[in-house]
Amino acid sequence: MRRLMWIVALVALVWCGWWWAASSGLRGGVSAWFDARAAEGWQAEVQEVTGGGFPLTLRAGLRDVALADPQAGLAIRTGTLDIAAPAYWPGDVTVTLDDDPILIASPFGRSTLTMADGVMALNLHPGTALELEALGWTSGPWQVEDAQGILAQAGDLTLTMVQTDGATYALTAAAQSFAPGSAARRNLRLPDTFPGAFDSLQMRADITFDTAWDRRALDQRRPQPRVIDLHLAEAIWGDLQFNLSADLTVDAQGNPSGTVAIQAENWRTMLDLAENVGALPAQLRGQVEGVFQALAGASGNDDTLDVELTLRDGAIRLGFIPLAPAPRLILR
Structure with a gap:
């Protein structure tokens, strides 16, 4: 019995040491x-980084976080950011976002993101390469707002990227009850009778990259899509209903x-909305509408x-007729 107690005490001591080192x-x-x-x-500023979670969880609580990438012109400021991982494998990371508004600045302007129960999850395969097994972002109700009012809102958010086989990943995106806000509706010049929310907004795809996503994607090169x-x-x-599907291969030049x-x-009606927000120049409306009418x-x-x-x-074609240059698909 005494020997068992010594073994238990030794295991507990080793575990405490491991937790302290990992934390x-x-x-x-x-x-x-x-x-x-x-x-x-x-x-890159953070006011405070705190620990916790003993004995089964590793936690890092970040307070007053400010990040700005001058090359991308993107800046984010949030009051709290909580990072957690199981003590037995720190490669399964969960990041809980602040329920209070998150300030976002970009070349398109300044806005705030308010998100209930926002959680990002990262699952890495054990090993020196830390290969990505799954990446996800889920939340409850959320909205994006700027000085003019609410730009967009939805009942939830689901974004996932799951490894299915080697360098192939299944991607999904969905937002239930997605609705342009009052500011967006004004810009689109929508009548009051137009539906407030989308009936469906979703995407499903399988993408094969030239190599699996792992730690090298951060400090060397991004994996590039090939299928x-x-x-x-x-x-x-x-x-209004819009559906798109594609079956593409991508060469080494993108x-x-x-x-x-x-x-x-x-x-x-889609052309009307595009013209209202300036995405379709008025002088091109007749030409574009004529082509669409024929199609x-x-x-x-x-x-x-x-x-x-x-x-x-290198071209997008309708039959043998070239319509426009094809975009190069390269992840920077």
């Missing part, structure tokens, strides 16, 4: 990351080839676009 390493790693960003020219299977990108808003299928119901007529329904585009030799 100190987590807090030290957070501080080192901020120091490294500051050395790169970022604004893109976009099962569905869907937006349904009242009488040039895509394959097919893209597009379905759009009530496309004239819709070919499908047998003047109000519905149903076309398949081909990407080949």
